[in-house]
Amino acid sequence: MKGIKNIFAGPWGIVGVGMIIGILAPLLQKWGNPGNMGVCVACFERDIAGALGLHRADMAQYIRPEIAGFVLGSLVAAYLFKEFRPRLGSAPIVRFILGVFAMIGALVFLGCPWRAALRLAGGDGNAILGLLGLAFGIWIGTLFLKGGYSLGRTQRTHHTAGWMLPLFMAGLLSLMLAFPQIVGEAKSGILFYSVKGPGSMHAPLAVSLAAGLLIGFLAQRSRFCTMGAIRDLLLFRQMHLLSGFMALIATAAVINFILGQFKPGFEAQPVAHTMHIWNFAGMALSGLAFCLAGGCPGRQLFLAGEGDGDAAVLVMGMIVGAAIAHNFGLASSPTGVGPYGIPALGIGFAVCLFIGLTMRKNIL
Amino acid sequence: MAKTIDARGLSCPQPALLAKKAIGENAEVTVLVDNGTAVENVRRLAAKAACDISVTETTPGIWEIALVRTGAADRPVRP
Numbered sequence: 001m002k003g004i005k006n007i008f009a010g011p012w013g014i015v016g017v018g019m020i021i022g023i024l025a026p027l028l029q030k031w032g033n034p035g036n037m038g039v040c041v042a043c044f045e046r047d048i049a050g051a052l053g054l055h056r057a058d059m060a061q062y063i064r065p066e067i068a069g070f071v072l073g074s075l076v077a078a079y080l081f082k083e084f085r086p087r088l089g090s091a092p093i094v095r096f097i098l099g100v101f102a103m104i105g106a107l108v109f110l111g112c113p114w115r116a117a118l119r120l121a122g123g124d125g126n127a128i129l130g131l132l133g134l135a136f137g138i139w140i141g142t143l144f145l146k147g148g149y150s151l152g153r154t155q156r157t158h159h160t161a162g163w164m165l166p167l168f169m170a171g172l173l174s175l176m177l178a179f180p181q182i183v184g185e186a187k188s189g190i191l192f193y194s195v196k197g198p199g200s201m202h203a204p205l206a207v208s209l210a211a212g213l214l215i216g217f218l219a220q221r222s223r224f225c226t227m228g229a230i231r232d233l234l235l236f237r238q239m240h241l242l243s244g245f246m247a248l249i250a251t252a253a254v255i256n257f258i259l260g261q262f263k264p265g266f267e268a269q270p271v272a273h274t275m276h277i278w279n280f281a282g283m284a285l286s287g288l289a290f291c292l293a294g295g296c297p298g299r300q301l302f303l304a305g306e307g308d309g310d311a312a313v314l315v316m317g318m319i320v321g322a323a324i325a326h327n328f329g330l331a332s333s334p335t336g337v338g339p340y341g342i343p344a345l346g347i348g349f350a351v352c353l354f355i356g357l358t359m360r361k362n363i364l
Numbered sequence: 365m366a367k368t369i370d371a372r373g374l375s376c377p378q379p380a381l382l383a384k385k386a387i388g389e390n391a392e393v394t395v396l397v398d399n400g401t402a403v404e405n406v407r408r409l410a411a412k413a414a415c416d417i418s419v420t421e422t423t424p425g426i427w428e429i430a431l432v433r434t435g436a437a438d439r440p441v442r443p
Contacts, residue, residue: 006404009401085399153372153374154375232377236408238409295375
């Protein structure tokens, strides 16, 4: 029993972690990150895809240290508390595809569940549509879960396999140090850097990394999950994870207000568009995909940090999904949805429904 | 009738979901899990479903969770 006692997983632990994220995210924005994007897992993985040249949208290219911090902070916590469990083998290709479409949905909305919360906390009314869509997508996912949907069991594996994503993230940080940003230059060595747009806006590297490490550490301990918050309410009538999510939104709203970053309204919100139906539908696809994959994009990074190779595959799917979204005109911009964003949502829903309807536990 | 659920290798929310279904149909349920998150989730479920719970780490990394419904038939749990 001693080994599993965990104060962060208690009722005040999860609220405390939500509050800490709710303080750090607006501060990261103040220190340089884009508007209502103190932390956005989807946007930041999209920026990483851009920095590596997997897509060439020149306003979204930066290796975001927060993402590496999430994985490595979780890795440290997992080792300290003896929770590093290398495992994989639960339908990895399906998780990859879910990652691709979760990202496409997020980039139609312009943000993952984390950013939907932060957009709301910054006064962006369009986030209401996104959060409603998120809940709707998760609700569909819970119907599949109740019907016996399962991606199957994981297997224990070598520590090496559990270390793959943490090492990948350490590699990205090393690339940043080897090829640091040069002011006004779009390229440094092999890395692309945005000189305008959201990708050019970032807090100092050390600050971003430190915040990411702290959030990764705390989230591993508390099991913080934005998708699980809504899923557990629908499935179990439990408020546990939701209390953390609500604490994040409330705290971030207060801090935004104090910092003068709270600007209520629908029009001219930072990195957002006002197409309500597609804000709803984009986040609904994302919510469904994350529900089928068992965790929000942040949670997937934290799981990968504790050795979950399947979560690592989903993360790779999201990075590839970001490249697809920008290379083929699926991603939205502040002017509205991309030329192929709407059909991509249709394909995404069809794929998720196919996965949800056909993967039942009778193979276990 | 006691029922055993092997939820090892399953990720959340499945261990708690399987436990919830089983405790709705059986007065006593044993759930095997292999991670701390699942233990915490089943523990919260037990509090919600009015069950007694005892947790034993049988081998390192494997937990056996015994759930016993209190008040049995007069407190049905929706599966």
